[in-house]
Amino acid sequence: MRKSIITCVPRLSRSRMSVNSHIDNDGSLARQLAVQSMLFRETAHSGTDPDELSEILSTPTSPIKVAAEGNMPIAYHCNFVSVGEEVTVADCTYEGTILIRREAPSDRMIVFLPMAGNASFEGMREQIYSVPARGTILEAGRAAGARLFGPRRHFGLFVDQAKITSHLTHMFERTISGDVDFHPHIDLTTGPGLVFQQLVSSLHRGLSGNGPLQRSPLAAGSLCDAAIYLLLETCPHRYSNELALPAPAPAPRHVKWAIDFMQEHIAEPISLNDIAMAAKVSVRTLQQGFRQFRDTTPMSYLHDLRMAAAHRDLLESDAKQAIADVALRWGFTHLGRFAAEYRKRFGQLPSQTLKR
Known part of the structure; x- marks a missing residue:
């Protein structure tokens, strides 16, 4: 049996829809437009049925099939909060050994931040192991399957791959496309990795329930951008060496x-x-x-x-x-x-x- 709660929270009441009155009150057209365009969505699911978990984890373009190893009992509790259409933060807990098969490539990069328990992912060239204190970066289309060994809990950051390349494009002032080729592991015990984990958990906490970030779309969007830029600037990938060079002078x-x-x-x-x-x-x-x-x-x-x-x-x-x-x-x-x-x-x- 599955329990699901879905909440959509547009942060703008009808009384605030007048752009002119908002400018008079706050003097900020940019903030008004950001509020109008931001939509927070929260979904919470819990249950024991692998087929229902398949439905929860699937997207329209990337279906997922879940099975319990040896038909043994499993359980899950997943809470997802989305910022607009491009970023989602998840807090998920699993019991039992769960087998996951992705039936079509995803268009999202996923960063897993384990809090307890282990997991393994089928990478393009090798198995990628996910354990506490070490985060895992899976770019779009890079993992066909996974195995979760419960009790397992992790935070997950889901970002459209196009948003990642868009951020790189702005950093370089030239068009970037294709894979970024992140190194798959992040040390979460110190330095940027620890900050990244704290940032993602704060995002989830601030957006869940009636969290304060739901009342501040600009802050929520800025924190999402901060998480992406932190990955791009501190985690090894194809463009890391180029990013380390001094920025060129602004073009005329x-x-x-x-x-x-x-x-x-x-x-x-x-x-x-x-x-x-x-x-x-x-x-x-x-x-x-x-x-x-x-x-x-x-x-x-x-x-x-x-x-x-x-x-x-x-x-x-x-x-x-x-x-x-x-x-x-x-x-x-x-x-x-x-x-x-x-x-x-x-x-x-x-x-x-x-x-x-």
Whole structure:
């Protein structure tokens, strides 16, 4: 038998819907818009049925099948709180040995922070063990199954993979896509790992029930961002070495205008002259600006944007999609060179991305 409680908490009453009156009272349009867009959702489940737990842990795009090892009794209690559509924090307790099989890749990165009990996850290359004092990072599509050894309790942070790459894109001021390749383990006993665990548990406590963070959407959103940036800046991953370098000087306006123009017309046959005209400078000035502030040329930058777009299309396409169609759509006419460059940049062939 399963018990479930679902609560949706939009933090805005009808009496506060007038933007103008809110500006008069608080002087903050930004805060009003943040409150309007934020939705907190809390769900609590408890029970003993593996099929019901399967339903609880599944998402529309990534179904999960749960079984009890040896048909022995199990029990669970899970509490999930979501901040908008992209971040969820969970506090889950399990009894018994529980087998979990993911039947389709997830589009979320999950960070498990064990408080008691052990677990193992089937990684792409190896088994990943989750034990108290050591957190586990599982990027989207990186784990096909798990085994939980009760009594087990963990906090879990679920973040859309796209939100992770979006944060990196803002940090680098260039488009980032694909896997970040986090090292799967975090030391939770000291330093950033300990702070991260405290941050996630505080998020869950502050959002559960009638927690104070439900009355402060800006604080809740900032804490979610802080958790993501803490992971990106302190946990080893593909971009760690680059993040450790001094930040480049801010790009001048004409470089930003050029990049905006490229992104708006990425699927069109634009030329270097077109880009220079949009940036309101000469071709030579544009080239010098990209060399100085982006360490590349304007057309190479456009090429990188299109490669990232092709990667995104392959991630979102089904297995029947022709790789040649995607490559041609983004201006890559030589499939051999496209595949070689794609593998160098994303660590896998286009066909491997398509099968995920």
